[in-house]
Amino acid sequence: MRWVLRGKIHRATVTQTRLDYEGSITVDIDLLEKAGIWVSEKVFIANVTNGNRFETYAMEGDRGSGIIALNGAAAHLCDVGDKIIIMGFELTDVPIKAKAVAVDEDNRAVKEFTY
Secondary structure: OEEEEEEEEEEEEOOEEEOOOOOEEEEEHHHHHHHOOOOOOEEEEEEOOOOOEEEEEEEEEOOOOOOEEEEHHHHHHOOOOOEEEEEEEEEEOOOOOOEEEEEOOOOOEEEEEEO
């Protein structure tokens, strides 16, 4: 069994940081669906802007809103405007094709592809 990338939202822009909120990352549900990431799934976050890397879980944001909000303790690891990569992984014994979604500065999907 190996951990393999299953879904990725590439270079999303952080729109909010909310310290006084339950810990997680809130993501526009359109982006979660396109990347195949489930609500409440553990995700790995790589902050392209400052190099921080951490795990949290995905929460559903309003459809079409473009929201990418770091909540609770994770809000200390990102600033509004930072570019991040949101990744979901799967433990499997067979190769799979990962879904990836590249977004623009407003967190709108501009390209969908698989690896």
